[in-house]
Structures are given as structure tokens and as C-alpha cells.
Amino acid sequence: xxxxxNVFAVRTLTQKEYFAPGHRSCQGCAEALxxxxxxxxLGRNIIIAAATGCMEIVSSPLPYTSWRVPxxxxxxxxxxxxxxxxxxGLKVLMRKGRIPKKKIxxxxxxxxGGTADIGLQALSGALERGHDFIYVCTDNEAYMNTxxxxxxxxxxxxxxxxxxxxxxxxxxxxxxxxMAAIAAAHSIPYVATACPSYPLDLIQKVRKAADIxxxxxxxxxxxxxxxxxxxxxxxxxxxxxxxxxxTFPLYEVERGKYHLSIDFPKLKPIKEYLRLQGRxxxxxxxxxxxxQDRIQRDYEILRExxxxxx
Amino acid sequence: MGKRVxxxxxxxxxxxxxxxxxxVISAYPITPxxxxxxxxxxxxxxxxxxxxFFCVESEHSAMSICxxxxxxxxxxxxxxxxxxxxxxxxxxxxxSGLRLPILMIVANRTLSAPxxxxxxxxDTMMIRDCGWIQFFVENGQEVYDHVFISYxxxxxxxxxxPTIINMDGFIxxxxxxxxxxxxxxKVDKFLPPYQPLYRLHPDQPVTMGAFALPAIxxxxxxxxxxxxxxxxxxxxxxxxxxxxLTGRYYHPVETYKAEDAETxxxxxxxxxxxxxxxxxxxxxxxxxVGLVKIRLWRPFPFEALKQATLHAKNLVVIDRAVSVGGPxxxxxxxxxxxIYGEPLRPTVYNFIAGISGRDVAPFDFIxxxxxxxIEIEEGKKDGYxxxxxxx
Ligand SMILES: Cc1ncc(C[n+]2csc(CCOP(=O)(O)OP(=O)(O)O)c2C)c(N)n1
Ligand code: SF4
Ligand SMILES: [Mg+2]
Numbered sequence: 177x178x179x180x181x182n183v184f185a186v187r188t189l190t191q192k193e194y195f196a197p198g199h200r201s202c203q204g205c206a207e208a209l210x211x212x213x214x215x216x217x218l219g220r221n222i223i224i225a226a227a228t229g230c231m232e233i234v235s236s237p238l239p240y241t242s243w244r245v246p247x248x249x250x251x252x253x254x255x256x257x258x259x260x261x262x263x264x265g266l267k268v269l270m271r272k273g274r275i276p277k278k279k280i281x282x283x284x285x286x287x288x289g290g291t292a293d294i295g296l297q298a299l300s301g302a303l304e305r306g307h308d309f310i311y312v313c314t315d316n317e318a319y320m321n322t323x324x325x326x327x328x329x330x331x332x333x334x335x336x337x338x339x340x341x342x343x344x345x346x347x348x349x350x351x352x353x354x355m356a357a358i359a360a361a362h363s364i365p366y367v368a369t370a371c372p373s374y375p376l377d378l379i380q381k382v383r384k385a386a387d388i389x390x391x392x393x394x395x396x397x398x399x400x401x402x403x404x405x406x407x408x409x410x411x412x413x414x415x416x417x418x419x420x421x422x423t424f425p426l427y428e429v430e431r432g433k434y435h436l437s438i439d440f441p442k443l444k445p446i447k448e449y450l451r452l453q454g455r456x457x458x459x460x461x462x463x464x465x466x467x468q469d470r471i472q473r474d475y476e477i478l479r480e481x482x483x484x485x486x
Numbered sequence: 487m488g489k490r491v492x493x494x495x496x497x498x499x500x501x502x503x504x505x506x507x508x509x510v511i512s513a514y515p516i517t518p519x520x521x522x523x524x525x526x527x528x529x530x531x532x533x534x535x536x537x538x539f540f541c542v543e544s545e546h547s548a549m550s551i552c553x554x555x556x557x558x559x560x561x562x563x564x565x566x567x568x569x570x571x572x573x574x575x576x577x578x579x580x581x582s583g584l585r586l587p588i589l590m591i592v593a594n595r596t597l598s599a600p601x602x603x604x605x606x607x608x609d610t611m612m613i614r615d616c617g618w619i620q621f622f623v624e625n626g627q628e629v630y631d632h633v634f635i636s637y638x639x640x641x642x643x644x645x646x647x648p649t650i651i652n653m654d655g656f657i658x659x660x661x662x663x664x665x666x667x668x669x670x671x672k673v674d675k676f677l678p679p680y681q682p683l684y685r686l687h688p689d690q691p692v693t694m695g696a697f698a699l700p701a702i703x704x705x706x707x708x709x710x711x712x713x714x715x716x717x718x719x720x721x722x723x724x725x726x727x728x729x730x731l732t733g734r735y736y737h738p739v740e741t742y743k744a745e746d747a748e749t750x751x752x753x754x755x756x757x758x759x760x761x762x763x764x765x766x767x768x769x770x771x772x773x774x775v776g777l778v779k780i781r782l783w784r785p786f787p788f789e790a791l792k793q794a795t796l797h798a799k800n801l802v803v804i805d806r807a808v809s810v811g812g813p814x815x816x817x818x819x820x821x822x823x824x825i826y827g828e829p830l831r832p833t834v835y836n837f838i839a840g841i842s843g844r845d846v847a848p849f850d851f852i853x854x855x856x857x858x859x860i861e862i863e864e865g866k867k868d869g870y871x872x873x874x875x876x877x
Contacts, residue, residue: 221688225554226695236696238706246686249695250553250580257547261510261554261562262686264538268509269560272536274679280688298550301543 189216189379199242200234204408206415207231207314207398209372211285214312214396217382218281220245223266225259227286227295228252230321230400231314253294256302256311259284263307281386282309288329289319292353303362303391310385310392313355316400324403328353331423332470333463334455336403341458351470359393360429366392367429368437373399373415377426377437384428397424405454417449422475427482434481446471488667488732495626495658496521498665499565499591502633504535505673508589509560512540512551516570517603518655519593523565545570549577549590556586556648557694559685561637564588567655568595568609575613581648582617583710584694587640587680588648589633590618593655594755594806596842604843605655607755607806611816617710619649619717620783622754626663628781629653631734634668634677639724641680645717652783654756656843668732676731718785738787739794740779743769747776749800749855750832754780754817757804757839757846764851775855780817788824796825798832802858804851805838814838814870833862835869850874 194215201208211231215222223246226232232249235242250258263282269275284302286295291313299311318336319325326339330348335341339348360367366388370378378396385392397418399411406414418424421444426437446468450456459467493501499522503511511530513523523541530539538555542548545566552562566574571592581588596602597609610620619640623629629651636649653659668676684692698706721738729735742762744750753761758779768775778794778801780787795801805815813819818836825831835858840846854873861869 220691223558223686223688233697236693238696238698238702241693241696243693244691246688246691247693248554248557248686249697250550250584251576254546254550254577257542257550258554260540260542260547261512261551261556262558263554264510264540264551265555265558265560265562265686268536268538268555269558272509275559275687297543298547301547305540305542 190219192216194220194244195235196242196244200237201230202402202408204401204411206372206411207316207400208234210314210378210396210398213372213375213378214283214382215245217379218386221279222281222283223262224248225250225255225262225282225284227255227290228321229287229290230316231285231287233321252290254298255284255286255290255295256299259309259311260302260305260307263309284309284311286313287320288313288315288317289327292329292355293327300362303359303364303393306364306390308389308391310382310394313393313395314398315355315395316398316403317352318403320400320403329355332467333459335458336455346458346463347455356393356395356429359395360432363432364391364393365389365431369395369397369424369426371397371415371419371424371426373412374419374426381428403455405457406452410452414449414452417444417452420444421446421449422471423449425475425478427478433485434478436479436482439479439482443472443475488669490664490666492662492664494521494660494662495629495653496593496660497525498626498630499633500525500529501667502630503563504529505668505670506561506633506637506677507679508535508537508563510538510552510555510562511564512542512548512555512562513564513566514542514545514548514570516545516567518595518605518659519565519567519570519591521659522591522593545573546577549574549581552588553577553581553584553586556588557584557686559680559682561680562588563590565591565593567593568597571609572597572612575616578613578616578618585646586648587637587646589636589640589651590648591629591651591653593659594652595655602842605657606841606843607652608808608841610650610652611807614816617647617714618784619647619714619721620652621650622652622781622783623658624756624758624779624781626658626661626665627734628736629658630665631728631732631736634673635724635728637680638677639717639721642720643683645713645720646683647714647717652755657756666732672731676728715785718787721782736781737790738780738782739790740781741794742777742779744776744778744794746774747798748774749802749859750776750778750795750798751851751855752778752780752795752801752803752817752821754783755806757806760846760848761804761851764848767848768852768855786820786824791821791824792828795821795832796828796830800858800862801832801834802855803834803836804854805836806840808838808841808872833867835862837871837873839873841872844874
């Protein structure tokens with residue numbers, strides 16, 4: 177149960193589903209929710225290029241498909257390049273009069289592994305070329321599809337199957353790569369972070385990304401109960417806690433200008449977020465303090481930037 | 487008859503891409519493929535071709551862009567060599583599995599290590615089984631012609647496969663040859679715009695690139711295998727039509743003074759032209775030697791090869807790549823497989839020659855034939871040698 181939350185129906189959102197129910201994701205998968213919301217935000221005139229990963233595997237076992245919009249899976253590390261190809265293909269065919277002119281939004285979708293690790297080069301190339309597309313990274317903070325292995329987006333201290341908490345090492349010993357900042361460093365017109373626990377904010381950002389010509393990058397924190405060792409009915413709450421504790425702040429970088437979507441005068445203690453997840457079970461008070469300090473510092477920097485505007 | 491112009495083969499290749507009215511070009515420079523990319527970027531920059539041109543950040547992305555654009559129905563082109571091909575290897579299997587008729591020219595170059603920019607076939611042999619239609623051309627005219635032929639065949643709805651045109655790096659890519667250009671009108675008639683069976687478009691949503699469980703994967707592979715084999719008649723038909731249009735007729739296997747020959751040299755690629763000089767010299771000396779040149783590498787022309795070779799006593803197969811620790815060169819392996827079932831078959835002697843651009847002159851072919859004939863006469867059945875290596 178989510179405490180203190182009024183349930184209301186969103187009237188501005190289509191009831192149509194483009195990512196159809198019946199796919200095979202785990203219970204409480206917020207990555208599937210993120211994908212569903214991205215589709216709902218834009219409607220049917222989209223083409224999705226998807227990376228290998230959970231969302232691909234749960235949605236496309238031949239001869240079935242969960243996709244009611246054109247959907248293309250090529251490989252793991254090249255989604256940004258494939259989406260580039262789709263975007264230029266449509267552009268040139270419309271220019272040459274071989275298909276009718278209309279707005280079709282090209283979306284690349286990849287996990288944190290397909291984005292921050294193996295797909296980083298292709299992504300950087302695509303952002304630098306400035307294709308008119310939206311790159312959506314659904315970040316569940318590890319390689320979930322292949323069995324919860326660490327990525328460079330796995331947070332400090334998290335235990336995964338390749339960064340296990342053991343006698344000598346306390347789980348992941350590196351800090352989460354700041355992908356949104358890396359994307360913003362390409363001076364693309366629009367970068368945002370989002371979380372399906374804040375559906376309206378997410379939808380608004382996706383629509384904005386589609387409206388702004390040029391490349392857009394949206395980094396979506398996607399709670400994964402299977403990999404985070406959390407209860408499936410806590411996913412929405414965990415997403416909210418990630419934001420409220422400052423672990424995953426929601427913000428936009430529009431033409432270089434930073435803007436915090438929600439600012440919290442006082443962040444909730446990180447402990448509230450960590451204690452709901454088995455992957456952090458082994459953390460000592462010292463480590464939690466270290467994490468708390470780092471979050472506080474990063475949040476202050478972001479807040480300053482948001483005030484300054486750049 | 488079209489205009490005959492002296493031009494570098496890479497430039498001729500780029501000109502053909504222009505005349506084929508390609509929609510998307512995406513590539514990454516690597517020697518010896520570079521001149522094609524450079525010339526294409528010029529062509530697009532000058533507005534001679536209305537295409538999207540992207541010199542991307544890697545070959546992996548170059549092929550990935552082509553895969554994406556081809557899936558929307560845009561005619562797409564890329565080219566590469568050696569290390570670049572290795573980097574895109576993963577994507578080549580996906581392009582054919584998804585039945586996307588991309589065209590790629592490979593200016594063949596040695597795969598590292600040691601690093602070498604010179605010519606042999608080790609790069610393309612790495613992806614021998616990637617499921618593309620694969621040609622090996624002998625001269626610049628063939629490169630130019632096969633750009634049109636490849637798109638025409640690959641985009642046919644009974645085919646739908648990507649195509650590789652293999653041309654020897656430097657030996658072909660960097661030489662100036664007389665090329666007979668085809669009038670644009672004729673090209674347009676021969677090669678109308680691509681009409682894909684399915685394309686990525688919201689008006690008709692399709693899922694492409696689904697994953698297959700063991701219960702269905704084998705069926706999808708079989709479908710691909712059957713379809714690639716079945717492309718052979720279409721290739722022959724298009725070659726015939728192209729011949730009627732230009733007077734240049736192509737065949738999967740080409741023969742030269744082969745009909746009555748006891749010993750046949752078997753080659754693939756530009757080395758065939760040198761081999762024919764060697765055959766002439768040996769013929770002058772009264773020796774019964776001929777030449778068989780393989781032009782179509784995939785689908786492999788088993789029947790045509792048998793027809794061209796079964797009457798001979800000895801086959802001297804020249805490979806340009808080593809299958810390290812394996813049964814010999816890849817061409818010899820295929821040739822042996824093709825004739826194995828025949829009760830009366832020639833004996834195969836396999837030489838690996840000209841690796842990493844080492845020159846193979848006419849007298850080298852003569853020496854190879856000498857050695858093979860003597861050793862086969864002495865009873866050797868599995869002759870195999872890396873020719874001309876200092877030990
Ligand atoms: C080149 C390559 N290397 C490795 C893999 C194996 N692989 C497939 S998906 C995946 C992890 C996906 O992780 P992520 O991108 O975070 O997506 P998630 O499954 O977590 O949603 C890996 C390692 C692959 N398919 N291709
Ligand atoms: S492993 Fe995680 S991300 Fe993957 S389907 Fe399950 S809950 Fe979703
Ligand atoms: Mg992940």
C-alpha cells in the first residue's frame with residue numbers, strides 16, 4: 177500500500193495500450209511500466225528500436241509480440257545507431273516522395289547496460305550527429321536480463337551476481353555513472369531524468385522530447401524487484417523514495433539549462449530507501465553514511481545548477 | 487554502348503552507388519576502402535546524389551545504421567575492409583537474418599595480427615557463413631556492374647538478402663581501369679526504386695527482430711538457408727538480363743581454356759587475370775592446363791563448378807586465406823565438398839598464395855602447377871602448401 181496517496185484517474189492519457197498486456201515481465205516490474213508510459217505518451221505514430229535486454233525478451237518471443245507499434249530489435253550495443261538509421265531512412269524517403277510526409281517519432285530504448293556500458297559509443301555517435309530521435313534508457317541498475325550482473329550504472333554498495341557482497345568486498349565498489357550528464361555534455365537540446373512513480377512528469381518529458389527537434393535523452397529509473405531483491409508491491413514506493421532521498425533526482429537539461437523538476441528542501445534519509453532492498457542488506461552504517469554524504473553533495477551541486485540555470 | 491572512361495576502380499564503385507540512386511550511405515574509413523567513402527561524400531556534398539550520408543563513429547554503427555534505414559525501406563550502402571569488417575561481423579548475421587537487402591563492398595584486406603593493410607581474403611572468409619549473397623569480382627568493370635546487379639537481385643521479393651561485393655584491396659581498389667559506364671536511363675529501367683515487402687512504419691506496424699526459442703529457431707534458420715539457395719536462379723536471370731542490356735554476360739563460374747584441360751587452376755578474385763596469363767604460357771608450351779574462376783561465392787554454385795571441373799585430372803586450387811589449423815584454404819574446402827560425391831573426380835592440390843598482398847606472378851602459377859602435377863602423379867592426394875614462404 178502506498179500511504180497518503182489519493183488515487184485518481186488520469187483523463188489526459190489515452191486508455192489505448194501500445195505495449196500490450198500479456199508480456200512476460202516479472203511482477204512489479206517498473207521497467208515495463210516505464211516502457212508502457214513512454215508509448216502512451218506518444219501514441220501510435222512512433223517506431224521503436226529496442227536493445228537486447230529484459231524489455232526485448234519479455235515482449236517478443238517468436239511468433240508472438242506485445243508490440244502494437246512498429247518495433248525493431250537488432251542487437252545489444254547499437255540501438256542508438258539503429259535508431260539513427262530509422263530516422264534518416266524515414267527522412268530521405270519522405271524527402272524523395274516515396275512515403276507520405278508525416279511526423280513519426282523514432283525512439284531508441286535500451287537498458288542501463290545497453291546504454292552506459294556496451295552502447296555508450298554508438299549513443300555518443302548518434303547524439304553528436306544530432307539525429308531527431310528520443311533515446312530512452314530504462315535504468316534498473318544492472319544487467320537483469322542475463323541474471324543481475326553489475327553495470328556501470330549499478331549504485332555503490334549494491335550486491336549483484338558479479339559484484340557480490342563477500343568477506344573482502346562490500347558489493348559494487350564504484351559509483352553510479354552519471355549518464356544524464358554525459359548525454360548533456362553532447363550539447364543536445366533536451367535531457368531529462370524520469371521515473372514511472374511520477375507518471376505525469378514522465379509523460380510530459382517524453383512529449384517535450386518528441387516536440388523538440390534534434391536528439392533527446394531521457395534516463396528513467398526503473399525499479400526491478402527481481403534484481404533489487406525488493407517486494408513487487410513496493411516498486412512504485414521505491415521509485416518515489418529514490419527521488420525523495422535524492423538518490424535519483426528528477427530534472428531536465430533544456431538547451432544546457434538545468435531545472436529540477438521537484439526540489440525537496442530536505443531530503444529523506446537514504447536508509448529509508450536502502451532498507452527495502454535486499455541488494456543493500458549487507459551495508460554497514462559507515463557505508464550508508466558514505467552514501468548519504470555523496471548523495472547530499474551531488475544533490476547540492478544539482479540544486480545550485482538548477483538555480484543558476486546552467 | 488555506354489561511355490568508356492578511365493577511372494580508379496574505387497571511384498567507379500562510388501559512381502555506381504550514385505547511379506543506383508542509393509538513399510542512405512553510412513561508412514567508416516579504412517584502408518583500402520577509403521577512396522569509395524571519400525568519393526561518395528563528395529558526390530553527396532555536391533548534390534549529385536540525394537542521399538543521407540553518415541561517416542559514423544565505427545563500422546559497427548555503420549552497419550547498424552544501414553540495418554535501421556534498410557528496415558524503413560531505404561536503399562542502403564556501406565563498404566569496409568578487414569578490421570572494419572571484423573567489427574561489423576555481428577551485424578552481418580543480423581542483416582541477413584532480418585532479410586535486409588543492404589549492399590556492402592568489401593575491399594579485401596588482411597586481418598591483423600600482424601597488422602597489414604595489404605590484400606588477401608582473410609577478412610571476408612571470417613564471415614563466410616553470414617548468410618549474404620557474396621560475389622568475388624575480377625576487375626573494375628565487374629565492381630561497377632555488380633552494384634546494380636546486387637541491388638536488383640537482393641531487393642527482389644523472392645530473394646531479400648544483403649549482398650557483399652568482394653574486390654581485392656589495392657590490386658583493384660586503387661588501380662585505374664577503363665570502365666564502360668551505363669546510361670542513367672538504362673540503369674533506372676534495370677533498377678527501379680526498392681519496394682520492400684515490409685517496412686517499419688506506423689501505418690502497418692510490424693515486429694522485426696523477435697527472439698526465437700529452440701522450438702522455433704531451427705525452422706527460421708532452415709527458411710533462411712532454403713531462401714539463400716533459391717536465390718541462385720534469380721541471380722542467373724538478372725545476369726542474363728544485364729548481359730542483354732550491356733553485352734556483358736556473367737556466370738557463377740567462369741572458364742578459360744578449360745574444356746579439354748587435364749589440369750585446372752581454380753581461383754577467386756582478381757588473381758584470375760594473372761592466372762590466365764600463366765595458362766596462355768603453359769598452353770604455348772603444349773601443356774594441357776586451363777582455368778576456372780569462381781565469381782559467386784554464396785550461394786555456392788555446386789553444379790556449375792562440377793560442370794567446369796569434373797573432366798579434369800588435377801585441380802590446383804589457389805586460396806587467398808588460411809584456415810589456421812584447418813583443412814586448407816576455404817575455397818579448396820568448398821571445391822572438395824562439391825566434387826566429393828562424384829565417382830570420378832579430379833585430385834585437389836591446394837596452395838595458399840598471395841597472402842597479405844605478396845605478389846603472385848604468372849611464373850608462380852606455373853611453379854604451382856608443376857609441383858602439383860608431379861606430386862599428384864606420385865600419388866599425393868591431399869596436397870596443401872602455403873606457397874612461397876621462406877622457412
Ligand atoms: C555483444 C553482446 N554482449 C553480451 C550480450 C548478453 N546480454 C544480453 S542483454 C544483457 C544485459 C542487459 O542489461 P541492460 O541493458 O541493463 O538491460 P536489462 O535487461 O537490465 O533491462 C547482456 C549482458 C549480448 N546480447 N550481446
Ligand atoms: S528482471 Fe527486473 S527488469 Fe527484468 S522483467 Fe523482471 S522485474 Fe522487470
Ligand atoms: Mg539493466
